[in-house]
Amino acid sequence: xxxxxxxxxxxxxxxxxxxxxxxxxxxxxxxxxxxxxxxxxxxxxxxxxxxxxxxxxxxxxxxxxxxxxxxxxxxxxxxxxxxxxxxxxxxxxxxxxxxxxxxxxxxxxxxxxxxxxxxxxxxxxxxxxxxxxxxxxxxxxxxxxxxxxxxxxxxxxxxxxxxxxxxxxxxxxxxxxxxxxxxxxxxxxxxxxxxxxxxxxxxxxxxxxxxxxxxxxxxxxxxxxxxxxxxxxxxxxxxxxxx
Amino acid sequence: xxxxxxxxxxxxxxxxxxxxxxxxxxxxxxxxxxxxxxxxxxxxxxxxxxxxxxxxxxxxxxxxxxxxxxxxxxxxxxxxxxxxxxxxxxxxxxxxxxxxxxxxxxxxxxxxxxxxxxxxxxxxxxxxxxxxxxxxxxxxxxxxxxxxxxxxxxxxxxxxxxxxxxxxxxxxxxxxxxxxxxxxxxxxxxxxxxxxxxxxxxxxxxxxxxxxxxxxxxxxxxxxxxxxxxxxxxxxxxxxxxxxxxxxxxxxxxxxxxxxxxxxxxxxxxxxxxxxxxxxxxxxxxxxxxxxxxxxxxxxxxxxxxxxxxxxxxx
Numbered sequence: 290x291x292x293x294x295x296x297x298x299x300x301x302x303x304x305x306x307x308x309x310x311x312x313x314x315x316x317x318x319x320x321x322x323x324x325x326x327x328x329x330x331x332x333x334x335x336x337x338x339x340x341x342x343x344x345x346x347x348x349x350x351x352x353x354x355x356x357x358x359x360x361x362x363x364x365x366x367x368x369x370x371x372x373x374x375x376x377x378x379x380x381x382x383x384x385x386x387x388x389x390x391x392x393x394x395x396x397x398x399x400x401x402x403x404x405x406x407x408x409x410x411x412x413x414x415x416x417x418x419x420x421x422x423x424x425x426x427x428x429x430x431x432x433x434x435x436x437x438x439x440x441x442x443x444x445x446x447x448x449x450x451x452x453x454x455x456x457x458x459x460x461x462x463x464x465x466x467x468x469x470x471x472x473x474x475x476x477x478x479x480x481x482x483x484x485x486x487x488x489x490x491x492x493x494x495x496x497x498x499x500x501x502x503x504x505x506x507x508x509x510x511x512x513x514x515x516x517x518x519x520x521x522x523x524x525x526x527x528x529x530x531x532x
Numbered sequence: 533x534x535x536x537x538x539x540x541x542x543x544x545x546x547x548x549x550x551x552x553x554x555x556x557x558x559x560x561x562x563x564x565x566x567x568x569x570x571x572x573x574x575x576x577x578x579x580x581x582x583x584x585x586x587x588x589x590x591x592x593x594x595x596x597x598x599x600x601x602x603x604x605x606x607x608x609x610x611x612x613x614x615x616x617x618x619x620x621x622x623x624x625x626x627x628x629x630x631x632x633x634x635x636x637x638x639x640x641x642x643x644x645x646x647x648x649x650x651x652x653x654x655x656x657x658x659x660x661x662x663x664x665x666x667x668x669x670x671x672x673x674x675x676x677x678x679x680x681x682x683x684x685x686x687x688x689x690x691x692x693x694x695x696x697x698x699x700x701x702x703x704x705x706x707x708x709x710x711x712x713x714x715x716x717x718x719x720x721x722x723x724x725x726x727x728x729x730x731x732x733x734x735x736x737x738x739x740x741x742x743x744x745x746x747x748x749x750x751x752x753x754x755x756x757x758x759x760x761x762x763x764x765x766x767x768x769x770x771x772x773x774x775x776x777x778x779x780x781x782x783x784x785x786x787x788x789x790x791x792x793x794x795x796x797x798x799x800x801x802x803x804x805x806x807x808x809x810x811x812x813x814x815x816x817x818x819x820x821x822x823x824x825x826x827x828x829x830x831x832x833x834x835x836x837x838x839x840x841x842x843x844x845x846x847x
Contacts, residue, residue, distance in 0.1 A: 294637045301634035309622040370618035376584055377614075378635035379607035531586050 298380040302388035324404035343414035344494035345467030354400030356437035359393030360450035363441035393434035425493030435519035466491040535718040540590035552742035565733030573742040574722035611680030617672040621665035636683035650678040670701025730826035757829035768815040
């Protein structure tokens with residue numbers, strides 16, 4: 290009974306967030322335009338060799354898709370007192386947190402799906418292991434969305450969340466193998482790269498599209514670990530607000 | 533039977549003691565007012581009782597459940613109207629209530645019937661498809677009150693329910709609170725409107741700087757405070773010195789041709805006034821006797837002016 294109540298609460302919050310925020314026309318159009326512009330920019334600059342870059346582009350779409358809107362949604366709700374409406378309800382903090390993370394993951398999944406479609410049609414990306422691709426992307430979306438939640442629940446204002454997100458997002462683009470293979474980075478940067486979740490997203494997507502000989506199970510396990518740590522830290526941040 | 537039991541509840545924010553060892557009980561079906569100025573600790577108390585803030589010390593039971601150990605059980609049995617109308621701007625009134633009903637696990641079969649009943653009770657049926665952000669302040673408060681009742685709670689917490697409303701909307705909302713009392717709900721109401729507490733509450737606690745100064749029925753508070761009746765007299769001219777001399781020892785305010793006298797024996801004062809006014813050749817133009825109000829008791833008990841409270845709230 291209790292579990293069913295919690296699941297119903299998670300589902301209700303997820304549906305509400307999708308309806309009230311994520312699926313608004315401006316966000317849908319951003320979700321479609323952002324991957325198109327990104328894919329076109331790379332295609333026009335360097336039409337050859339983009340198949341290698343495609344998994345990185347999908348990873349980037351997942352990163353921005355999950356963290357951007359989620360940070361706005363959580364901090365906005367905090368500001369107008371709407372988040373407190375959720376705290377008033379007979380739901381655990383865990384359920385509220387999971388609902389918020391799922392919202393970010395679903396929106397990130399939508400943008401990643403558009404990017405995948407573009408990479409397959411425009412850049413010739415081939416998904417050799419669809420199950421690994423979908424599973425790896427789904428886990429990545431949860432991990433990245435959990436990171437977004439950690440940032441959003443730790444700050445007060447929308448601009449603070451955006452600034453803090455960028456401290457993580459931009460280094461990740463350059464260090465996690467999106468453009469430059471992690472193996473070719475100097476050792477100190479390689480160490481930093483392996484401490485960032487996007488590195489494992491890129492590795493998983495590469496493994497499932499380019500059939501590279503990396504161990505996907507380790508990547509999957511590390512993403513689960515990242516998700517758990519981010520969720521735990523966010524839960525603590527929510528608890529601090531309870532005082 | 534007590535719906536709320538509070539024992540030594542205390543909340544510190546750093547070094548600041550927002551609520552200082554407050555203790556009280558609220559009976560089932562009672563409308564309990566929590567009256568005090570801005571920053572007195574009213575909202576902090578409500579936040580602790582509704583599981584939104586963890587107390588630093590003390591214990592409390594709401595609907596028989598411990599607010600710290602059994603927070604979810606407490607939340608299942610209460611409805612909360614916070615100071616700000618925090619439903620979702622982008623959802624319609626119906627969608628908001630449907631969402632809240634899911635959060636409170638209202639059975640699917642009952643959900644639509646209950647939402648319909650509440651919308652009709654609060655005269656919001658015609659606005660059910662209007663987005664929340666398009667409602668007036670008064671209608672927003674009604675929608676928030678409807679949302680607080682979606683789980684048919686035993687106890688309702690109303691935090692400054694009429695703040696910021698125009699006179700008509702505030703009166704209408706007070707009428708609704710009266711109907712909820714008739715429905716047998718226990719109501720915990722914080723307000724800085726003294727007349728609101730006087731009008732709605734069975735008992736009132738006066739809280740100042742985190743401490744409860746007095747708890748009793750409005751009538752007993754007036755008696756306890758030793759507040760006197762006030763006689764307001766308008767004369768045909770300024771009061772002569774002989775009249776003021778006769779009133780020496782009483783609390784007298786003179787404003788031109790009007791005098792206001794505080795007395796615990798209005799009959800004797802009236803006799804004296806008529807006699808002295810007649811002797812000085814003046815005429816009594818008007819005479820009003822006003823019984824003590826809760827506002828008078830509040831001033832006496834706290835030393836605070838109600839005007840100060842209203843100014844603090846920006847009203």
